[in-house]
Amino acid sequence: MRSILTPVAALAVAASGAAAGDLVINFDDLNPGPKQGFEDAVELFKSENPDINVIVNINDREAHKTAIRNFLTADAPDVTSWYPGNRMAPFVDAGLFQPVDDVWEENGFNEDLAAIKPTMSRDGKIWGVPYSYYQWGVYYRKDIFDKLELAEPTTWDELIAACGTMKEAGVTPFTIGTKFLWTAAGVFDYINLRTNGYDVHNDLTAGKIKYTDERIVQTFKNWEQMIGECGFVDNHASMSWQDAIAPFSNGDAAMYVMGNFAVDGFINAGLTEEQIDFFQFPEITPGMARAEEAPADAFFIPANAKNVEDAKKFLAFVARADVQSQWNKTIGQLPVNAKSEISDNKFIQEGFATVSTAAGLAQFYDRDAPAAMAKAGMEGFQKFMIDPSTMMEVLERLDEVQAEVYE
Amino acid sequence: MAVTDTGTQSKQSWLKRNKLTVTPWVFLAPALCFFAIYVVIPIFESLWLSLYEWNGLYDADGNSTAVWVGFDNYVKLWGDPKFWTSLVNNVIWLVMFMLAVPAGLFIALFLNQSVPGMRLYKSLFFFPFVISQVVVGLIFGWFYNPDFGVVGSLWKAVYCEETVNIVGNLTFRCSAPVPDILSSETWATYGIILAGLWPQIAYCMILYLTGLNNVASDQIEAARLDGAKGWKMLWYVVLPQLRPATFIAVVVTVIGALRSFDMVAIMTGGGPGEGSTNVLAYYMYETAISEYGERYGYGSAIATVLFAIMLVYISYFLHRMYQDEKGGH
Structure with missing residues (x-):
């Protein structure tokens, strides 16, 4: 033998x-x-x-x-x-x-x-x-913030107020490119982490909480407020994350919820390190322990x-x-x-x-949730971002997928 | 001696006697062999796989981790809205793609004249069929792009004015947002089909051009003497003679519509939203092979459905061919 x-x-x-x-x-x-x-x-x-x-x-x-x-x-x-x-x-x-x-x-x-x-x-x-x-957070145009005399927002209300000022000045608050979906998951994760905290994030991605749970619905309502009162660039669904740097570097949009790897892209697009800066995604639920994407x-x-x-x-x-x-x-x-x-x-x-x-x-929505759930979830996020009125439709669909994936 | 002699003789004579039967099979053997390995066996494998749940992994000892689930995948498919969206989109493709046949015919009729340089024009019309589908998809993707594409530029020229933004760079203010065709759940599929039609029309055109070469000129002349012209000439004299070309054009168009994949992949990746531009072939790829897929059983079930749909059509096609052949003899 x-x-x-x-x-x-x-x-x-x-x-x-x-x-x-x-x-x-x-x-x-x-x-x-x-x-x-x-x-x-x-x-x-x-x-x-x-x-x-x-x-x-x-x-x-x-x-x-x-x-x-x-x-x-x-x-x-x-x-x-x-x-x-x-x-x-x-x-x-x-x-x-x-x-x-x-x-x-x-x-x-x-x-x-x-x-x-x-x-x-x-x-x-x-x-x-x-x-x-690497960290995630909000990268912003410091020169635009300075011009509008805005400080880095630390709470949700401050963010919404800052967005109002930007819109008045003709600046779109946020840029994003959701063609490849995962960027939308970054925004979702942050709003969810700030609204409901780390444990809810984990329970959701582990399939223990439904998407129609009132806490997740609250996350989406906050997101809806962000889309309505802050707003993302038009046509984000046809842009990759690199494409979405263009409005940011041109000064049409002032903020970008992104990972630190994007800084290279900003520099390559002609921005200097003095023009850009970083702040942590603002607090939503007061006193909620701050969890981060890393x-x-x-x-x-x-x-x-x-x-x-x-x-x-x-x-x-x-x-x-x-x-x-x-x-x-x-x-x-x-x-x-x-x-x-x-x-x-x-x-x-x-x-x-x-x-x-x-x-x-x-770890990020698409690493914390199983692949099939992550795919469906991110598609739903994109759909919701294009048309926020589809919120409940999206969430109910995600419940169905969830029931199937975690059976 | 004598025994071996008769032995070889009878062997030779068997080969000789059956030469006509054996030779075709010998020549067919390599093709049959490859056809079996790359087409027939995989079909049965994927039928079999569709009865399993499998993420494509083997364990450390090389055993498959697949779990038998019977017809579960098909039951899930029935209740899967993304599957139905894909199926409906395939039907839309099929219907819209049929436009390629008349469009190809009219371009062929238009180009079927002897004008200096006609070969060049014909080549130019045929050009989209020669370039890769992926390239066509990319070009149309740029064409539709709301920021720098033709659609965007035209729209901006009409509805937008150039201004200076807060940091002093040029930008546009629009009275109505630029249409973003590939990000619209309603229009994206039609946008992709339009891109797909471009090479397909060229294909049908070339089929009709060759067909037109064979139209009997004496019949045209006779019809002309009888006073036929215009639509009547086309409908009653030319078209019947183009029947074989029409048949092939319809066949390749149906197949082209059913196997549409590359355009969807390159232009929208099945998006926007919940697979609103998915077609069965791409949905199969997405569930089985893509990064967020890795559900081989479910993907195989989708492949099986697509195969069944094609089978109906292919059987009809083979049946027709067979009938024609029989009629010909």
Whole structure:
């Protein structure tokens, strides 16, 4: 038996091009910044572990999303990048990832990465290690605010009042491009987090609350008020998030509910860092604990990994405070490790202040809710944004989808 | 010696005797083989898959994680408003796409004259069929764009005035908002179909142009002597002779309408709202393969329905072909 199996196993290893001591890592971002950050980290890891032969495969983000579905079974690397929350759920449920509770235990991550722990957990186990996340919030044209003598609104009423001033001056308060749907989910998440709080967000995306629940209806009523009294740019349904930068950079619209990655887009559109600034989405329900959106990127160990020991070393390495500091300085995002240092970029500074003091971190609607629910939900959000009078119709439809998805 | 001789002889003679029966099959074999692998077997696989619930994943040992659900997917389909929207949109496509046939005919009639440079005009009319559907979709998407497209520019010229905004950049103030065709649940489908018609008309046109080459000139002359002209000439003399071309034009148009996918994907991605421009082919892709899909069983059920609809039509088509062939002999 043994004599038969060994050559087969050897063949399998040879086929994937890895031998003992090899550590195969699949990474999913080819953009120059993220690629650089990852490669620098790998170099450092190599110099610290000269006996490990690290083999790196970097793929495009979208291609990786397809490829991972095959390679986890057919030709598993030892470490792969993926997303936490519900995005990891299908792989965890199919037994394709292995738990890494021991890595967290041994390296004190339970304290240093505490904020993100619930998102990395499923079925009472921890499945990966995050290396980066970024904040969401309201990016605005500081020069327009200054001209209109507006301050950063901290409450809903202040926001609505500011919108009134902007409209009088002929400025559309918000820009957005909902062609690819997920941007609308960002707005929904924030209004919902500010109206009902973190637990309701989680219960909703976990299918425990109906969409016609009065709390969610209240969220939509606030959204309706925002559409009516603030207002978004026309034609948002035919624009991508990048297209929607145009009215913002032209000065036709003054605010944008977005993730920090958009700053690059603003700068490329010709805005200077002095012209743009950031504020946290204003409070709606007074006294509601402030939760934030902070989608994280993480590393996981496939169940079929051949070199689990070194894979765990790598996971421990990427979550280390100094590694995360350097990595996130390169890619312009926030380190997850609480002991990390951050760069002096003002958006990173504000983002860190926002996220590190948050009462809870949501991953984003389409990562917290299962795929089928997320798709239907985001379509509903877009429909509602085009025509707010469809509110109840949309919510009732989402209840139907919910009943089906979470059965 | 003698035994082996007769053995080979009889073998050879069997091959020789049946040469006419065997040869076609030998030549057909590669095609049949590929047809089976890429068409026939997948059809049965997807029929089978439609009875499962499956997110497309295998577990660590390579076993499928599919769960048998019987006809559950079809029951869900029946109660799924997005499915019905897609089906209705397919019907709209089918009806609207039929316009390509008369439109192609009239362009063909118009172009069927001997004027210097006519080949160039014909090529230009045929051009949209040559470029990829994706490109056609992109071009029409830009065409409809309310900000920088032709529609937007024309509208702005009439209803908007240029002003300076708060930071001193040029902008437009409009007395009526620019129509955003692809973001309107009512109009988006028609916008896409219009884009689809452009290459389809060219296709029908080329079919009719070749058909017109074969119209018997003596019959035209005879009809002319009998005083037929204009519509009567077209209806009673030319069109009957174009029947084969019309038949093919209708066939390719129906197929084109049923398999519409790329235009929807590139122009709206099934949106706006709850799949208001979805068609069955795109809805199948969306549920099974796209990022938020990964429901292979349900997607297969949609594919099966689409297949059944096409089957009705294809059977009729094959039946007609068969009848024609028989009549021909």
